[in-house]
Amino acid sequence: MKNEVLHYLNIHMEGVIVDGTLGDGGHTEFILKNTGPKIRVLGIDRDLSAVDRAKERLRPFKHRTKLVHGSLENLQDLAGQSGVTKINGLLLDFGVSSPQLDTPERGFSIRNDGPLDMRMDSSQTTTAANLLEKLKDAELISIIKNFGEERFAKKIVRAIRREQEKKPVITTSHLSNIISGVVRSPKYSRIHPATKTFQALRIAVNNELEQIKVVLNDAINLLDASARIVAISFHSLEDRLVKTFFRQEEKGCTCPPKTPICICGNKRTLKILTRRPIYPSEEEVALNPRSVSAKLRVAERVYV
Numbered sequence: 261m262k263n264e265v266l267h268y269l270n271i272h273m274e275g276v277i278v279d280g281t282l283g284d285g286g287h288t289e290f291i292l293k294n295t296g297p298k299i300r301v302l303g304i305d306r307d308l309s310a311v312d313r314a315k316e317r318l319r320p321f322k323h324r325t326k327l328v329h330g331s332l333e334n335l336q337d338l339a340g341q342s343g344v345t346k347i348n349g350l351l352l353d354f355g356v357s358s359p360q361l362d363t364p365e366r367g368f369s370i371r372n373d374g375p376l377d378m379r380m381d382s383s384q385t386t387t388a389a390n391l392l393e394k395l396k397d398a399e400l401i402s403i404i405k406n407f408g409e410e411r412f413a414k415k416i417v418r419a420i421r422r423e424q425e426k427k428p429v430i431t432t433s434h435l436s437n438i439i440s441g442v443v444r445s446p447k448y449s450r451i452h453p454a455t456k457t458f459q460a461l462r463i464a465v466n467n468e469l470e471q472i473k474v475v476l477n478d479a480i481n482l483l484d485a486s487a488r489i490v491a492i493s494f495h496s497l498e499d500r501l502v503k504t505f506f507r508q509e510e511k512g513c514t515c516p517p518k519t520p521i522c523i524c525g526n527k528r529t530l531k532i533l534t535r536r537p538i539y540p541s542e543e544e545v546a547l548n549p550r551s552v553s554a555k556l557r558v559a560e561r562v563y564v
């Protein structure tokens with residue numbers, strides 16, 4: 261959705277755009293190629309190997325980029341350390357990248373065997389295998405149910421526990437086989453029965469939803485007037501957070517509907533530019549099937 265991102269960022273002659281989920285730098289490269297020399301990008305990713313690859317790819321734009329290893333929850337600090345006090349656009353392309361999914365050693369893939377890792381930031385200590393090992397049954401059920409929207413969470417945890425009595429569950433294929441043994445995909449579905457559990461563990465390992473809440477809140481202080489947040493979500497939990505946040509910030513006041521005058525003092529900070537999400541075109545999905553679940557939402561900073 262590179263064209264859509266560029267269009268909605270509505271970039272002017274000069275300023276700083278933050279690409280908060282830099283990945284391999286594909287979006288940033290497109291932005292830099294299609295904007296003037298006074299547009300700079302601060303690129304952030306919690307995956308050090310992604311930052312390294314992006315540095316290589318964006319070498320021709322070295323003088324217009326600052327690429328840092330860090331998490332979205334630290335956006336304000338990372339911006340401050342880079343000398344950025346106001347930003348003119350924020351791109352958030354949530355989720356995992358293709359290199360993360362396609363590298364079995366990273367442990368995100370259901371179909372290719374690897375260690376049950378799932379850390380986007382490999383310097384972090386807790387892996388998915390650690391969660392299976394350490395969490396109580398109720399905690400694990402709650403994660404699989406809430407972050408995976410998986411109705412068979414209890415059944416899955418019981419099966420994991422039975423297996424753990426025999427040997428530790430520390431590989432992706434071991435976990436996906438356990439799940440395939442107790443949950444079936446709907447007839448004719450090509451979705452693997454372990455998909456929801458893998459999503460849930462990934463979200464938990466990387467504390468993804470909390471990071472989204474923090475970065476959206478912090479962005480409000482950083483965005484200059486008329487600067488936009490362009491957010492691309494890949495599942496309903498991410499999209500719901502973005503949608504709810506945008507709506508709340510557009511509304512501003514949180515007083516009960518019948519209150520005669522506002523007493524909360526909350527001001528409107530965003531104007532929503534996409535009442536409905538934007539979806540990738542059929543051509544894009546044909547070229548990149550993983551984009552099929554992408555939803556793009558945009559809001560503009562207003563100061564009232």
Ligand SMILES: C[S@@+](CC[C@H](N)C(=O)[O-])C[C@H]1O[C@@H](n2cnc3c(N)ncnc32)[C@H](O)[C@@H]1O
Nearest residue numbers: 281283284285286287305306331332353357471
């Ligand atoms: C879908 S990919 C982005 C791809 C990128 N837009 C491109 O064009 O190559 C998502 C990236 O965001 C990173 N990421 C996800 N959550 C993050 C967070 N909370 N803080 C920093 N990076 C994050 C992941 O490590 C991954 O590299």
